[in-house]
Amino acid sequence: MTIGHKAQKRIAIYPGTFDPITLGHVDIIRRGARIFDHLIVAIADNPGKSPLFSSDERAAMVRHEIEILETSPDSQIEVITYDSLLMHCVQAQGASVILRGLRAVADFEYEYQMAGMNQQIDNTIETMFLMADCVLQPIASRLVKEVAFYEGNITPFVSPHVAQKLQQRMREKRREAMIPSS
Template identity: 75%
Template sequence: MDALSPKKQPIALYPGTFDPVTLGHLDIIRRGARIFDHLIIAVAENPGKSPLFSSEERASMIRHEISRLENPTKSRIEVIIYNSLLMDCVESQGASVILRGLRAVADFEYEYQMAGMNQQINNKIETVFLMADSVLQPVASRLVKEIAFYNGNITPFVPPYVVQKLQEAVTRKKSFQD
């Protein structure tokens, strides 16, 4: 291949808990899909985090939001659920890039350490970081859930479909606690 030949973009995998998916996550998904030919959104089962939504519910919310994207973009995005070491998931999907979003310095410190560990496991897989949109930098799933639990306005942080699903889940959780 000569220097002028078009180079095929690698497959990227964007892992996360996405409990729930936020506008920040969706921004990274949209931007990642513009960069990579194929983007895999990998929803972690991670029972250690005690998610509000099941992995299938989280994947379903992401699929719903992806279906609303423009056709050339959404056709290059796939959503999977994984319950393994991230690097095993990346390799099994044929990806060579891990896509991560960064909101703040605290994210960078954690992600830098994770990228270093991942590189020790497989140095052929690169980690690419995208900075969060400045408007979305403070948005975090755990904060959105807390705001929703106390009946606060979450519409600036998650899409309408997720607002509905989150309100339903919070209502179920509150009724279970009573």
């Protein structure tokens, strides 16, 4: 950096479905907020994935988790929803980095391919990977939902607030499953 020039604000987007947000996601948000000046948690509105919660419900859960998150006073974390190509969202937000969390080798293979595609779309935007905390590596939203559906203990994987929301939604799903179709 040249003396006399103002440093550019480092803006990153952490995209995902967050259906629901897990402790693994919260860990990546907390750590990402330490690295970037402005971290945008971008919740994908992708009906093709058949999310359990609406994008507004997921955004509300993420906002709740961020409010109780202990971060530096300088950390700026924002939550948005998007229903476009990720790269268009990144460009519209003025971000220069896509932040992705990795749990396992299988995640890396998929994420590496996505990073390559994204680079072909806009090579000025970097992808940065953060490894999940070792304790949190096995947590996946898909598995948490399955445990919740069968009334298993989900408290090691999500916050109490999210656990309550997820358990309520799964009670509704189980009731729906018991109603015979006409």
